[in-house]
Amino acid sequence: MDPLTHALTGAAAAQSVAPEEKHRPAAFTAAIAGLLPDVETFMHMPSDPLFNIEIHRQFTHAFLFIPVGALLTAGLLWYVMRRHLSFRELFFYSFLGFATHGLLDAATSYGTELLWPFADTRFAWNLLPIIDPLLTGVMAVLTTAAFYYRKRMFGWIFFGWLLLYLTFGFVQRERGISAAGELAEDRGHRIERLVVKPTIGNLLLWRSTYIAGDTVHVDAIRSGIFSPQIIYEGDAAPIIRPETDFAEWKGTTLYNDLLRFRRFSDGYLIRHPEKDDIIGDARYSMIPNDLNPLWGIRADTTRPDRHVPFLNFRDAGQEVRQTFIDQLTGRENR
Incomplete structure (x- = not known):
């Protein structure tokens, strides 16, 4: 807090x-x-x-x-x-x-x-x-x-x-978990791991992040108090597994840092959609159904014996703010 x-x-x-x-x-x-x-x-x-x-x-x-x-x-x-x-x-x-x-x-x-x-x-x-x-x-x-x-x-x-x-908050979280489960079932996905988190400043708009197979899926769920739930379907990206994606660097500082960051991110690792060398935490984003992470590490494979830098990507521009407000108030088209 x-x-x-x-x-x-x-x-x-x-x-x-x-x-x-x-x-x-x-x-x-x-x-x-x-x-x-x-x-x-x-x-x-x-x-x-x-x-x-x-x-x-x-x-x-x-x-x-x-x-x-x-x-x-x-x-x-x-x-x-x-x-x-x-x-x-x-x-x-x-x-x-x-x-x-x-x-x-x-x-x-x-x-x-x-x-x-x-x-x-x-x-x-x-x-x-x-x-x-x-x-x-x-x-x-x-x-x-x-x-x-x-x-x-x-x-x-x-x-x-x-x-x-x-x-x-407990009731809203459980409603979000139920909605995320139904959405995954409709897609034919078998959820291996799921986390539903409140977005900043409210208990109405929630972010669902789940792993099915080798893919991370994110969606936004608006659970109104006196209105039906609204689902804003989001993005999906391959999950990053250091054991396979960075196998050739095993034993290096880079590889060990990837394992440390995976533990911190509870296993929800993805590549940044716009920065291929950035490994991000898929659980957090400025827009609830977006996969642009709030933070991540730069995996510089040209310098595997150096500790990775930790970077923040907090884009609070007008477009991002408006999208968030639209989802929060239930105005954005699904």
Whole structure:
């Protein structure tokens, strides 16, 4: 999730339990703790561009790290907050704020290693978009009211709203999975792997990505609340398998980086439609039924002993924005 949503959720966790006289310093402490797990965003290794995407949402987001993060947060805030909270209270409210971060991220689509270091599984429940103005807007109102009135009730309402929104996301995701399955069946495809993810800022328009045979298929599914589903059929591309497509480079840095990127992309690897040397993550695109990836790596076979660069392709031009809006509002022709 975005930093504001993390801070608000951390603050609300403290506001739900803090006594009136400790309400505001507790909320401030938990809000800071709710932000701190993303400190790994600033960890880079210039010689290895894939290091940053591998470490993102890794150890600082894991269950095992919560008490460590809470202790670090309490230590950082002790000098500023010592007149308002004891160190024990600082640790407690930091623990609450830190604990919300990984779970909230796992509810989105990027993937979070909650069980590190025991397992490297990236949990992505695909219930929330990374940024959602409706979710965060209501959160902001409730957190502000709680801060002003110093009442636990607003914190409880906050988490009631979050639970309601997560439930709606679950229902919408399941509707999308059902629609994607029916679409594949109509095409005569046998789905081997399927993922349905919300698009940015909403729970109405979803992106379906599935693998059938040696091909990746993407489609957009608009699941309206009071209207029938609309399917925007999309593109298809051959899946990239390093073991066969890059067999002659096996054992090189290039080959090992391809395996690392495949793990990060959960196996959904394709070539960029317009850049043959770019291997992209088929799960994400600016347009939900398009195969132009949001990010990828350049597989330079002339330099197989160098780490691959990680590249972003965020085209937010007028045509892209209009296509997205048309699909979101159900106006685009199918």
